[in-house]
Amino acid sequence: MSGPKLSFDQPNRYIGQPVPRADAQRLLMGRGRFVDDMQAPRMVHAAFLRSPVAHGRIVSLDVAAARRMPGVVAVITGADLVGVVEPYVGVLSHLAGLRSAPQMPMAVGRVRWQGEPVAMVLAQSRAEAEDAVAEIHLDLEDLPAATDMERALDPDAPVIHPEFGSNLAWTRTVNVGDVDAALKGQDITIVEREFRFGRHTGVTLEARATLVEYDPAEDQLTVLYSGQAPHMMQFIFAKHFGMLEENVRVISQDVGGSFGIKIHTYGDEIAAAAAARMLGRPVKFVADRFESFMTDIHARDHAVRGRMAVGRAGHIVALDFDDVTGIGPYSMYPRTSAIEANQVLNLTGAPYVVPNYRATSKVVFQNKTLMCQYRAVGHPIAMAICDGLLEEAAAAIGMDPVEIRRRNLMRDDSYPRTSASGMKLDDLSHQKALEKLVEMMDYARLRENQARLRQQGIHRGIGFVSMVEVTNPSPMFYGIGGAPIASQDGATVRLDAGGGVHVSSSVTEQGQGTNAILQQIVAGVLGVDIARVKVTTGDTRTTPYGGGTWASRGAGIGGEAALLAAQALKEQVLDVAAVILQTQADKLDVADGSVVDAGGGAARMTLSDLARTVYYRGNELPSDMKPELVATRHYRVTDMPFVFTNGAMAAEVEVDVETGFVRVVNFWAVEDCGRVINPRLVDEQVRGGVVQGIGGALYEECLYSEDGQLLTTTMADYLVPMAAEMPDIHVAHIETPTKTSILGAKGAGEAGTGGAPAAVMNAVNDALRPLGASIFQMPMTPARVLAALGRAGH
Amino acid sequence: MPETRDITLTVNGETVTATVPVRLNLVDFLRNSLGLTGSHVGCEHGVCGACTLDVDGATTRGCLMLAVQADGCTITTVEGLPAHGMAGALRAAFTERNALQCGFCTPGMLASALEYIGAGGAADRTAIREHLSGNYCRCTGYQSIVDAVCDVIEGRARA
DSSP: OOSOOOOSSSTTOOTTSOOOOTTHHHHHTTOOOOGGGOOOTTOEEEEEEEOSSSSEEEEEEEOHHHHTSTTEEEEEETGGGBTTBOOBOOOOTTSTTOOOOOBOSSOSSEEOSTTOEEEEEEESSHHHHHHHHTTOEEEEEEOOOOOOTTTTTSTTSOOSSGGGSSSEEEEEEEEESOHHHHHTOTTEEEEEEEEEEEEEEOOOSSOOEEEEEEETTTTEEEEEEOSSOHHHHHHHHHHHHTOOGGGEEEEOOOOSOOTTTTSSOOHHHHHHHHHHHHHTSOEEEEOOHHHHHHHSOEEEEEEEEEEEEEETTOOEEEEEEEEEEEOOSSOOTTTOSSHHHHHHHHHTTTTBOOSSEEEEEEEEOOSSSOBOOOSSTTHHHHHHHHHHHHHHHHHHTTOOHHHHHHHHBOOTTSOSEEOTTOOEEOSOOHHHHHHHHHHHHTHHHHHHHHHHHHHTTOEEEEEEEEEEEEESOOTTTTGGGTOSOOSOEEEEEEEOTTSOEEEEESSOOSSSOHHHHHHHHHHHHHTOOGGGEEEEESBTTTSOOOOOSOTTOIIIIIHHHHHHHHHHHHHHHHHHHHHHTTSOGGGEEEETTEEEETTTOOEEEEHHHHHHHHHHOGGGSOTTOOOOOEEEEEEOOOSOSOEEEEEEEEEEEEEOTTTOOEEEEEEEEEEEOBSOSOHHHHHHHHHHHHHHHHHHHHTOOOOBOTTSOBOOOSTTTSOOOOGGGOOOEEEEEOOOOOTTSSSOBOOOSSHHHHHHHHHHHHHHHHHHGGGTOOOOEESOOHHHHHHHTTOTTO | OOOEEEEEEEETTEEEEEEEETTOBHHHIIIIITOOTTSOOSSSSSSSOTTEEEETTEEEETTSSBGGGGTTOEEEOGGGSOSSHHHHHHHHHHHHHTOOSSOSSHHHHHHHHHHHHHTTOOSOHHHHHHHGGGSOOSSSOSHHHHHHHHHHHTTOOOO
């Protein structure tokens, strides 16, 4: 560790403790403050007419009848917003060559995906707004749609943005070593497979929601926002409405799940804000579930042909793949829709020594809902390609999947180093994690059990994944490319007169427990009871400037800023105490809310006494003393582009070969996220992430008809994991603190979602292998499993 | 104007009289007319369970019942659950196990869990998972919720 040494086991030291979240009771009593719980005087409700087709030209749009409907205050079309909203383009300069067309909040002239907003009704109630939407007359000329991403680059495919000449948005190739020469080597075994990853989406239980107020007297826009990045949205509203950023206040209170869904620029939310400005009255928009499925960003959607060559002893000789991914008709603003493909190229094979690596990704436009960053961006694809091929290679040469990993995983004492794709890696523990996993799952016994059950006609499989997770991103992720996304975060820590402490932080809470870990860190550093620490997050007016919570950065970056601020405040407190007590600051400490003699000595004065002296009775202090009982610090990662974590996971599944159903019987995860601030919260992040990953592997898919009609628009059609299908998940930790911070914490939010799909896929293939079948398409639905078994249609 | 009806019902122990559009569903009435925003709306077609509440002792989807159908009924929402007894113990167990993250599913999840416990359900993880399978939670992965329900049944949790 590079920073000063910290002891985490003294009184009031909460780091490493499973402290319950302070905000849990409020939510359990039904006292949450979600956007749709809020009402404002003179508020109107927005409902949208959306494109019914994937691609079309607007011939006419007649809103006269809708305007006459009961309760209607206004009807606004896409054309009405020209000149009101500056169009936005989802490109970043560090993704060289990425192109996308300007977008407006609602369609102007052409519609390019089913669900694209076309017109908006503002009415006294949502029901009346929807009644009026039904009276809007939209005449569309159908245009041919490019929906299949694998045919979107064909010469005869309809080109969605004619000015680009093709549907290619971006392409990148990584080429390290000499793959072609390696593939011609002696004594190697080559496995080649085609992988398919279906589209899925976040299905946050609270749909996207916004309540926007505009005060023309002060040119003040106030946005209640269900999302993860208030300062990013402040910039976006200001820039695209031509306002000063300080006149835009974005507030996120309780957020009912986000997972990367609520961190993008959605036309309906921008249009609702535009309407609030045009009408001078509050506008609420809450997506219904149909709108969520159709307009929340979708994720994944990759087709990959990959091959791996291994030597006789199982060492990876080469890894080579081509990826194509469909992103809808635009690159999402401002994070772009090329980051996932970029991550797939960066992360595939990153746990292993891969001497020759070649990978190409093509990112294509298509007439479907926009695709963008969702929990574990790119990770499930990257891990499934490499670990899928690795287990196939192991089977081909007759080696156990654990043994082939032992031979290829980077050694724990070999860091710092880089991955084949050039990613800087440090403080990882792949070998240790794998051994801990094998021990935890009692691997030998599981294999015996598998063999016994197979004799009874029960087909169980065991699959693994060794993985990395991108966490604590530096400015190299977005800021370098010009995105208005802060990589640094700040915390202000203040001692109040009553002895309580207030923390204000720019990271945000969507249920992970951000507020709880900030309390733990600050209480511990200052030496106060955790119940005396209150936290504010999610308000651009009252918190320091920062990026918010995404890419597993809340604890690692926001937590470090809070730690630094609390340390600074403690120094300030001890300086004041030294004057009042006529001693030196280094002879004092703080414990249990009092200034004490250092080294566990007697209490000298309470923090409340100290603060009241400063705030009320400054006459007792020397005239030249200017006490400050508030401190602010910011933190960003400087030594690395990302701080990687690692993990090892395993799934045991049972495949019903008659019905094709796959049941996950057991799941184990060993995670190394550095310093664990709150083991309970980390365990629950891992478990929730694993279940989301199992959902992607087995159930979840946004299905489209050939002409671009979304077929899965209800929760009865789009299947999410429910309690009965899910196993108990066994979680263990290794703690290798990152050297980039004092706290040593890395992120943990995405590992489960990134790793579980590969482990489940490998387990299914382990079960199917004796039957001569295999499957590399997710979700692995019963129909696809039966097709893999050659039993389709029976 | 849409057709309306007058209704009188008891909500969390209070008598409420209102004139409601006949098409208004119960959860929208509770949230928007009475300000009881603890019951949440997730899918509006009875699949996600976020609006689950108690109507005359029966666990009910607030989105699948019209407000006019609740005329004369006695309703308990999350706001009306007592601080003591089984409900208090369940809240304590949810806190201890971190059986909620974003908290959006939680009011409905509590209602379904209380139905199971109140009916004398056993601390059988499979049966609990089966019973809670009408309530969608995207955050937790369900295990901690099952743990919390077991804690209450086995007497480990106290209000």
